[in-house]
Amino acid sequence: MTARVSFDSASGLPLHPAARQALLAAYDDGWADPGRLYASARRARQLLDGARASVAAALGARPDEVSFTANGSTALYAGLDGLVAARARTGRRVVHSAVEHSALLHAAAAHEPVAVPVDRLGRVDPEAYAAALTEPAGAACLIAASHEVGTRQPVAAVAEVCRARGVPLLVDAAQVAGRGPVPEGWSVLAASARKWGGPPGVGVLAVRTGTRWHAPRPEDEHEQGRAPGSVALPAVLAAAVALEAARAEAATEDARLRPLVDRIRATAAALPDVEVAGDAVDRLPHLVTFSCLYLDGEQLVRAFDEAGFEVSSGSSCTSSTLEPSHVLVAMGVLTHGNVRVSLSRTTSEEDVERFLALLPEVVGRLRREAGVDAV
Amino acid sequence: MRIDCRGVLCPVPVIELAKRMATVPVGTVVEVLADDTAAAHDIPAWCRMRGQRFEGAGEADGVPLYRVRRVR
Numbered sequence: 001m002t003a004r005v006s007f008d009s010a011s012g013l014p015l016h017p018a019a020r021q022a023l024l025a026a027y028d029d030g031w032a033d034p035g036r037l038y039a040s041a042r043r044a045r046q047l048l049d050g051a052r053a054s055v056a057a058a059l060g061a062r063p064d065e066v067s068f069t070a071n072g073s074t075a076l077y078a079g080l081d082g083l084v085a086a087r088a089r090t091g092r093r094v095v096h097s098a099v100e101h102s103a104l105l106h107a108a109a110a111h112e113p114v115a116v117p118v119d120r121l122g123r124v125d126p127e128a129y130a131a132a133l134t135e136p137a138g139a140a141c142l143i144a145a146s147h148e149v150g151t152r153q154p155v156a157a158v159a160e161v162c163r164a165r166g167v168p169l170l171v172d173a174a175q176v177a178g179r180g181p182v183p184e185g186w187s188v189l190a191a192s193a194r195k196w197g198g199p200p201g202v203g204v205l206a207v208r209t210g211t212r213w214h215a216p217r218p219e220d221e222h223e224q225g226r227a228p229g230s231v232a233l234p235a236v237l238a239a240a241v242a243l244e245a246a247r248a249e250a251a252t253e254d255a256r257l258r259p260l261v262d263r264i265r266a267t268a269a270a271l272p273d274v275e276v277a278g279d280a281v282d283r284l285p286h287l288v289t290f291s292c293l294y295l296d297g298e299q300l301v302r303a304f305d306e307a308g309f310e311v312s313s314g315s316s317c318t319s320s321t322l323e324p325s326h327v328l329v330a331m332g333v334l335t336h337g338n339v340r341v342s343l344s345r346t347t348s349e350e351d352v353e354r355f356l357a358l359l360p361e362v363v364g365r366l367r368r369e370a371g372v373d374a375v
Numbered sequence: 376m377r378i379d380c381r382g383v384l385c386p387v388p389v390i391e392l393a394k395r396m397a398t399v400p401v402g403t404v405v406e407v408l409a410d411d412t413a414a415a416h417d418i419p420a421w422c423r424m425r426g427q428r429f430e431g432a433g434e435a436d437g438v439p440l441y442r443v444r445r446v447r
Contacts, residue, residue: 275424293424294386294393316413317384324385324413334420335413336386375393 009344016197019242026234051240072192075203081216098330149278159185178246198239292337
């Protein structure tokens, strides 16, 4: 029997082997409360400081700018709420792209959200941010690259617009951290360890020195007052090791995965009535999304699952809310019959070749079964 | 000419539209009555992919109505 293939690294990766080792070691070595004074606590403090310094360096931040949170979503919530709280007198408008992660959209909904549209490739125009920021705003937000279609955003240009308007910019770096350089120009940065091969349950919130940010919740002595309660120290240590490992492999993996994604894009695009979404070139190295006319996303996910391939979908039938992906909607691309494939360090060329052989067969068979092959 | 797709989920409204469009003369407007939210995005996307013209959305008895003209 052939092993199952996970093609959903954008949702979460299996733990990096180096992180697994670090996690187990940390349960022996890093269990104490880093806030106490005795020897094991001092050891825990030393480990936490080391992890913070390492993650900070990887993200282009200073250690005291970095706080660990319970996950990526809480980092986005706290990051945004803290910016708006500090600028309550300026305004509560939150200017964000229409393709942000749903966690950011939920956080923005608590304020006065203003969505900046994207083009067919899923990219914002910095001029549209400039236009939206002519009125006072509490914060601007931009995802560095889309977790659904892979398109990279012009973060530097938007950061320049925000700087000129004096509005702080929150950058969601969840999909780029550990895969290459993190864009500069942010006031607040958020990321999630699970997306770079660390354990679940670790988010990163970085607040640039000099940024006005007020704790939106009760403040304590943990994590520079930005994330109340003790950190999950073993998970944080493993997250830091995973990020180091991911960065060490990033250039090689980028060069290896990019052509594999190109092959999936080409095979999907060559099928009748199948549309590949997102930018073909200025994109994440490991991710591709396509939509198949007349097919149901859930059927596609199940058919690939039966054949041993685990993919995700942005179609409404696969979401708990029964709403189609807001990212696909914002781009104006087909929302039904949608499949997202995201590769990882564990993906082999052979996995992709088997998938490419399967893809036309699955699409053809499901269309025949639905009686839409001749439509 | 109107297709009633109330109560059915995408991709069915788009499939019904495609089937009907194949049978009508060029120039005909086909209306699709559909309450599935995905139809609002997928009917215009189908028009773009198939080179047909999306004439806009309205409402009939409180249900969204999409108008598509066969142009080729």
